[in-house]
Amino acid sequence: MGFCEGIKKALKCNVGIYDLKGKILYGFNTNFRYTDDVLYSNNSTYIRCGEMIVSADCLLSQDAVNLIRMILSLEQEKEAATFMQPLEYILKNDISYESLIGRYEGYTVLYIKCREDVEDILFNIYSGYDVELVKDDDGIYLIKKFEDIENEANSIINGIGDERGINIIIGSGRMVKDKYTIKHSSQDAKLSAVFAEKLGFKNGYFVYDKMVIYEVINSLDIGELEKLYDEIYRGFFDVIRDRELINTAEEFLKRDLNISEAARRLYIHRNTLLYRIEKIKSLTGLDIKSFEEAMIFKFLLIIYRLKSK
């Protein structure tokens, strides 16, 4: 605790804090003596401060004793204060990371982003339940212990979409656990939502863990990348401009590179699908039937989407 260090510097003596039974809580292991008020003994001072005894290995004046009592009570309040902080304060201010560990365990943050204010609907949906809503400039944080988070997020999106006829993006952090605090979860939730919007999505549920790839790509120097991918990129634009090809590619990726399923959904013959995949290959050099090259294709698609925003 910084407090004992501070006193040591100020009063030029060692200070320890004990509970009433003599167990050391913080600071230096000076000596322990029980007292109801102040006790001077053997060149040491023992000061009762609530449920604690402060022991200093020097004789302190009454002023110094008062000072210690005051600082200690302030210190305690500050600690209590951190625990009392409303979630809104935690999400919007710099809070020491340590003080958040162990709090809100099991909760997850959703960040709800849309053009209109939907706080009243959310409030109506959740009033009376263990849910907190915190509003900031771009949207609303929703903090809850979820059972099936994806389903619930979709319920919010569709429910509000239907009630108000508006598009909503929901970003989600991970569940608070161990060193992953409520602050992390809220930051990740918001980041996912903001990113999804940047990518051109207007609607939907986006989980932070799946957004990582976008974050990585966004942090790259796209100009450099374009140079690197010049050959591929030129052909890639031909694919993007061809509705049939890009639609085919996206459906194929969406169906986990499953040819029959994608062909069925696109209502084209298997061979037509294979032919289009070949055409994409001849334009970009990428054979999206292979996982690795499909990944590069997806990667280019993300770059394109990020850039064209």
Place this chain on the structure above:
Amino acid sequence: MAKVVLKNIYKIYPGNVVAVKDANLDIEDKEFVVLVGPSGCGKSTTLRMIAGLEEITSGELYIGDKLCNDVAPKDRDIAMVFQNYALYPHMTVYENMAFGLKLRKIPKDIIDKKVREAAKSLDIEHLLDRKPKALSGGQRQRVALGRAIVREPKVFLMDEPLSNLDAKLRVQMRAEISKLHKKLNTTFIYVTHDQTEAMTMGTKIVVMKDGVIQQVDSPQRIYEHPANIFVAGFMGSPQMNFINANLTKEGDKVFVNFGRVKLSLPQDKANIIIEKGYIGKDVVFGIRPQHIDDSVDAVSQNSESVVEAKVELIEHMGSETYLYLVCEGNNIIARVAPTSKAQTEQIIKVAFEMSNVHIFDKETELSVF
């Protein structure tokens, strides 16, 4: 009145993606319209424009005679039912159904009446106190419908509401939704990529491809008179057989020729061919699997349209049998009676029911008849 009219509607996404191109559609009051087509054809986009969830790039949208392009979605008097049921997990079925009305500050007794009425019509009265978690997929979807019903919208919009259900439940729910449509007597606009669903549910079907409406018609007309090769192939399962052919004329008669096969067209159809100037032209000949018959009766009665084909594969489907045939190098499917004597590797005779065949222009792919 809840007519819905789309006039020259376009949706162009950033990057010049034309998702919907010049859509024109007249939906009558109380009609059950199904939008159907392959993935990415623009069904959802069309529906979302009607709902107001997607801006209309150009063109006009009317709901009940009122131009709605700039009407706020919440004032359009529509309800939307989605694929994933959109129920709040912590609320009971009752609360879920009542929620929209509560939000509109409708008095409690009226809410109660409407919720109970809707629950009754959906046969979920006994579930009102349950939480969504304790419901089956079909029951949840019913509750989702109930949420829309209590609002008494002018138009119901549904985007693949059954695609998350298993096949058996889907068939059951199709019937339920059709029943509901009759009961509520309002306009339904329903999106699916499943042609069977479209055929069994819609009173009017809109077939889309690549953002363009291909045909708008009753299920029967779509099936019997497809406007082009795409619609002909898309609607019907197993799909229509297509064979590249050439048309010739001998006297008054017109023949469809491919390989060594020469089939005579009925006179009414022959006249259309002559009138439209298709003699001597390459065309696509189309025939549905159920119009190819291997029974002794059919073969003896249709001597002018019997062809020989080799049986590659036989698929028994219970009440019917599919024969996978090769005829003059063309793969064709015949849907025949389960009593068929055909054997694999055998060369058999099959009769083409010429009154039910189709001819398509090879260039434009449009139907000649």
